[in-house]
Amino acid sequence: MGENSIEARLLSRMRRRADADRIVRGANEADGPLPLSFAQQRLWFLDRLAPGSADYLVPMALRVRGPLNVSALETALSGLVARHEVLRSAFPADDDGTPRQVITAPWPVEVTVHDLTGDAHAEERGQEVLRAEATRPFDLTTGRPLRADAVRLAEDDHYLLLTVHHIVSDGWSSGILARELRELYAAVLAEREPTLPELPVRYADFASWQRDQLTGPALERQLGYWRERLAHSTPLELPTDHPRPAHMSGAGDVVTFTVPNEVAEGLRKAAGRQGASMFMALLSLFQIVLARYCRQDDIAVGTPIAGRNRAEIEDVVGFFVNTLVMRTDLSGDPTFTELVDRVKDTALGAYDHQDLPFERLVEEVAPERDLSRNPLFQTMFVLQAPGSADGEAWALAGTDVEQVEIERGVAKFDLTLTAVESPDGLRAVLEYRTDLFERAAIERMAGHLGTLAASVAATPDAHLSELNMLTVQERQEILVDWNGVSGPYPDTATIHSLIEDRVTTDPDAIAVTHGDQQWTYTQINNRANQLAHHLRATGITPDTLIAV
CATH class of the missing domain: 3.30.559.10 (Chloramphenicol acetyltransferase-like domain)
Structure with a gap:
């Protein structure tokens, strides 16, 4: 998070705690x-x-x-x-x-x-x-x-x-x-x-302070907020390449991609118009993709927060990071900027109630436990601060140091999107469970995220339904390649005769689908015959024009 971000300003304000609330040595x-x-x-x-x-x-x-x-x-x-x-x-x-x-x-x-x-x-x-x-x-x-x-x-x-x-x-x-x-x-x-x-x-x-602090009214205030916020939350049903196993192996892989600087700048400006941050814009973007993949409007994503909201622990090594659940309602086909407003409200509320450890939240909300799923959310979003603990930070006297990425082949969540801002734009990584997904599926998702980001940057006031996430290749396949169904067709054949032929060869095949209704060729033929007999009974003759 940048120093001028909403998150940074909020955390700075939270560090100015009353003396009675400070952690003391003892x-x-x-x-x-x-x-x-x-x-x-x-x-x-x-x-x-x-x-x-x-x-x-x-x-x-x-x-x-x-x-x-x-x-x-x-x-x-x-x-x-x-x-x-x-x-x-x-x-x-x-x-x-x-x-x-x-x-x-x-x-x-x-x-x-x-x-x-x-x-x-x-x-x-x-x-x-x-x-x-x-x-x-x-x-x-x-x-x-x-x-x-x-x-x-x-x-x-x-x-x-x-x-x-x-x-x-x-x-x-x-x-x-x-x-x-x-x-x-x-x-x-x-x-x-x-x-x-x-x-x-x-x-x-x-650790001792945390145990003492989370009692009584302070605990209840935190719990009350999260109980209401996460009530009736449902897990994401991501389309997977493999059935979800009863127990995850923990095996994973990553796909990396880059969002160009001009697109990243467009996202930043769109967020800034709403008084929001880059984190909120990117979380909105990720939740749009998840909503389209899952066909759900209720999208919960986990995100880590440093948990260093007290000055006395800023320089202490330890496991302070907490996990917040960002649950957003995408219903009603809002514009992207309207969605950013929703995400902003969600994020600020979560930051204000960040002292409740995720582990304590899981105990309280008590979702139905499933060893194949993480509780409360299955996808994670992380925006890293530029240059955090990079090679320059580690530089040892008299040496030139650069960070090295290690492909460990593990994944803690179904899907994790990690992004870091750089002079060239956004460097992003999609980490995924290989128990669930093939690499090709995650590469497609990376393409969708990049395309959607460009669409948002160009038209941030467009409704979600109007934003494009199909890559150029996918649009060619769907609109052109997969519709190349032309073939020889008998010049003397009529529509009704072709339907009658199909009734003879495959009477129960589906001929028409509309919404949740379907009709077979037999049903279509019978209805056509009923309509023809009715028209003849009213005096209609051949060559009479009829509006259909």
Whole structure:
């Protein structure tokens, strides 16, 4: 989210909390077991349910060109572990099965070096190492939810992979880790003390505060809003290439595409006219496509929110991100700008009630549980801030660093659209479950999103029914290629004789469909005969003109 966005302004206002509402340092194991946050607890149970799953690992892969001092890197990473207690937290269970958080002593991080220098296939094998390490599970009871790997391709050329479990980190935390690792690494090389501010609270303080805060009137206010907002919500019925299995494998793939800058600018202007943000315009766009695919007007999409609405936790590493459900009514064939107004109202209401953890919401709303579906929504939309924790953010002293994408082959939701603004427009990724979809179907959807975006940018005041999402190739196929049905036709044949012939050969075949009514050739022939007898009875003769 950009600094001038509605979301940024709203979150800035929410950070100015009363002192009585602030999180304070004080969580102490001596006072009893430290609780997990609601989000941590959900991931803990998911880890127990599917041990070894890679769904909730957060890998950060970099290409580092230049002299990489592995010893200094290990010291810097160990400094991160010492500074952020959550990076040395273990999550065992009590005798009754209740998970708790145990903060262990600082431990020295060792970087595992995979030396591929001299290997003719170093690049390919390096990518294999990254994929393998990015999906290797953690044991959450050890207190070591972070690991580091370096793949040496040449003396001054490495892949660097940092992997953490989502139970201790999130997207915002990745930016903190990048910034602080850069400072700690530089300090080690320069043999000086790092200049990092003291952390006012720890993640354990937040988890304890959250448990205490969500009680009484504060909890009821949040729950009341979401109960009303999500009442009678129905799951999306996306058309899939394969039947929905009873249990998802977690396997996934991605399709990437780009929305040109002039189209992105058109979307931004259309949103701006309504006092809305790019996030709201893109969410509207995504929901239009989902509505057309599903033939539903009630569309619920999940979206992550940083959960950093208090100044004291802005620099703390941990799992703060929350998930909000954006449910929009697309009925009535509104214009795109009218739809953006609806999405804007939905989003602002959700932001104002973001303190209720998604996990607590699921417990309250209690939808019918289906292990093949995520509760409350099946599709996710993410708009990433430009340059968030990119290669430049990770830059280590004396090196040139760029981010590397890892195709891990996993998907947490049926469908996730992720977009990031860039100087060239919008870079977008569609992540999908391969249990449900073939790649060709998702490539078509990417084309539909791009075409619809261009249609909206050109005519933002058009009604949804007037917006085009068919690509040029699809329009050619549907309007021209698939209608090339010309063939030899007997010059002497009449319509009624052809229908009578069809009655003889295939009497129960459907001849006409209108709305939800259908008539067979036999029924059409019988009705034609009835009409002919009626006309003859009224004195109609051949060559008399009759309006039909």
